[in-house]
Every structure is written in structure tokens, then in C-alpha cells.
Amino acid sequence: MKKAVVPSEAAKPRKARGRPRSFDRDAALAAAMEVFWRKGFEATSISDLTEAMGINPPSLYSAFGDKEHLFLEAIESYQNRRGDSCPYEAEPTARGAIERLLEYMASDLAESSHPRGCMMMIAAATSTNASTSLQKVLSQKRLAARDHLRLRIKRGIDEGDVPAGTDAGALADFYSTILMGMSLQARDGATRKGLLATVQQAMRIFPAIPKGATRKRRETAAA
Amino acid sequence: MKKAVVPSEAAKPRKARGRPRSFDRDAALAAAMEVFWRKGFEATSISDLTEAMGINPPSLYSAFGDKEHLFLEAIESYQNRRGDSCPYEAEPTARGAIERLLEYMASDLAESSHPRGCMMMIAAATSTNASTSLQKVLSQKRLAARDHLRLRIKRGIDEGDVPAGTDAGALADFYSTILMGMSLQARDGATRKGLLATVQQAMRIFPAIPKGATRKRRETAAA
């Protein structure tokens, strides 16, 4: 029925036909995200959403499709927010990147300016009655996050800042576990300080380059 | 209205008045527990429960009160099951106890004979719309579990198998985080093998007694 046209830089529809929307779509989406984040998917009702967004049901449905599509957009928005706030890929070493990510998450999970915990983790647990397609999307995103860690560690091995022979998959699993656990701890009222202490502990696992070894690429080190 | 008389060994009510119950209460509770474990609290409907328990709504309400009370009994039953299956308190050292607990959980969380993940963790995330009293009970149980770990570590310090000066609270937080994370990983399809690898990593954090030091009580060691 409706084409999901992305209104990106080029070729924004030049002329709006019909009555213009009377609310800020992005602001409404942000409000919806906050509710989903706080209550999860199933426990959030349409009336919860319309109240928070300041619109009526028909406006919600015409702008976002249905509850599931709105949720998917909220997830997307959440992930973009996270990506913008924590450019951990800028760190030169794998260890630095993971430490930065964990420390950022520890701070943000306990932040009081938004719901506690990670929206993705909350979504994971509150979508057991959602459609299989939605569950599949969520599962894929979680696996992608874990794989992101794994690839960063693998890059570290290639670049020589992580010892060769390190099991990148197992290490990624470990830090994924830590991240998921911290999210639940935050929901349960853990403080920023407490979470950072756990991060400190978790970083002790990270394999160190034997003392005296170069931190350059393997090829360089072998030369 | 109704006295919650525990029909324990002594003084079981000698004569049942009125029509006797036509179903096995324990079996029905076990069936309900399985459903709550799989779907969480909110996503489980009364009809889900009555179907799994093989009874009609009035029987459910007369035997268990309401959905929340049934859930509380299911939680209780779940925790007893866990306590019986993993007597980790029998381990002589704190490290051994925690390692045994984590390994048991890693195996059990990925077990296919019952829903994956820990029922308490699932409950934590799927009770955002439950009554505040239920949420308080769940929160207390989670804090109690964390405190259990902390006290076991503290005992290890007293008995000399954990280095003096160890921050028992921070260490308990760390292993709580691991346990919570493993539960989510298991829900996401993590294998027993993968979880055990994470346990292996997590145990490397545990503070070791300096080499050559005695493992006896501090008093003995000081002598």
C-alpha cells in the first residue's frame, strides 16, 4: 500500500500534496522510543503511545504503519543514537575499543535522563508474543552486535595489538555476556560506579601482548 | 478469606470437607511454571495456563488465588528446584562454590528439557506492568541471590581461601552480571559449550591466594 520512501538528502518529495502533518514525526518517534524503552514491546499499549506522542491513533497508524513498524523504527532510532554517542571504532586498539564501549555503556545504562538498561535487551525479553518476523529482526540485531565485537577483536589480532591465537569468538561472547548482564543490573538499580567496577574486572580478562613485543601489525612484527 | 495452610508432614488436615479436588495441584503448578518460564509473566494468559494445566479457570482461581499468586508459587517452585539440583554450598572454597554454580547454570540454561534461560531473569523483564508488590518480591529475590554470592565470598575471606582485602561486593556484582548475561545468551541460543567457555573466562577474575600461602583460616595462617 505505502512505499517506505526514505526522505534522504537527494530527491526529497518536492511538493506535499494534501493536508500537511500537524506534528513533528521525529519528536513523536522519540517519544514512542522512550515508552518502548521503559515498558518493553508487549506491555506498551497504543494508548500509552498516543498519549506520550501527543497524537490520536489514526495519526499514529498513518505515519508509522502499526505497532510493530513503529517499534522497528524506534529500535532503529535507538541504535543510531547509540552509534552517534559512542564512536568506539575510533579507538586504535581492540582492547581500547572494547573498554571504551563498556565504560560508555556502564555510564549510559545507569543514566537517569532516560530509562535504565539497554532497549535491545528489554525488547528481547518482552517480545515473546510478537510476530516471528519481529523476533527474527531482533535476534539478528543482537547477533550482529556480538559479531561486531568479534570482528573488532579479529582486526586487533591482524593489526598485532591482540595476541595471535586469541579466540575472538569466545572473547566476544564473554563481553556480550557482560554487556547483557550489565543491562539487567542497571534495570535493577545498579549504580554507574558499580557497573564501572564490573567493567574494570571484565577488562582484566583481555589477553595482553607479551611484554616487550611490538604493537605493530603481525607482518611488521615478523620482519 | 482463605488460610494458606501448608500441608506438611505433621498435622495434615485429617478429613477433607466438600468435594475433593479432581486434579494434581503439584502437577498443575509444574505445568504453570513451565509456561511462565517460557513466555514470562505478562505474555502468559489465563487461557495459556488453563490449557497447559488441564483445568478450567474457576479451578485455577480456587486453587491458586489469581494469576499473580500462581506466578509467585511458580517462582517458589522454580527456586526450590534450583536449590535442590545445585548444592553449591557444599563446596569447601568460595572459588569452588562459585565455579560450580556457574558451571551448573551454564549447563542448565542451555538444557533442552525445559525453557532456556533463567526464569527469574525472564520474570524480571516481563513484569513491568505487574503490581508493585510483585515487582518488589522479584527485586528482593534478585538482590538476595546477589547477596548470597557476596556472603559466600566473605566467608571465603574469613576462612582464608580468598585473599584478605578482596572486595566481596564488587566480586559478587561481577558474577551476578555474568549469570544474568548468560541467561540472556542462553535465550538467544547460546550452546552449553559456549556458556562454559564464558564461565572459564569469568573464573580467571577470581583473586588467587598468593603462592605458597596456606589455605587455612586467617587466624591459623597468622599463627
Add this chain to the structure above:
DNA sequence: TTATTTATGTATCGAGCACTACACAACCAA
């Protein structure tokens, strides 16, 4: 037997759910 007590099956209850039909309002093109 009759009275009392308790459990069960049928058949709902009112409330809230996700979602929408419909009339109207607000903008464009002509």
C-alpha cells in the same frame, strides 16, 4: 435421608487491547 461444604463446567462479565470507518479539515492543482 438431609444439610453443609467445596470443586467443577458453562457461560459469561466489564475492561482494555490493536486497529479502523467515517466525516471533516487543510492543504495542493486546476
Add this chain to the structure above:
DNA sequence: TTGGTTGTGTAGTGCTCGATACATAAATAA
């Protein structure tokens, strides 16, 4: 203006939710 198009507010739709009213069944107590 007139017609076409699209968003908005009112007022619902059918459905499922948690929980029950009620008549009856099955036990004990007298």
C-alpha cells in the same frame, strides 16, 4: 472556486484479557 488528496478527531469495531456468577456434582456431618 472546484476537485483531488491527505491528515485529524470522534467514535467506534471485534477480540482477548483477567476474573466470576451460577447451577450442579461430589464429598462429609448430622
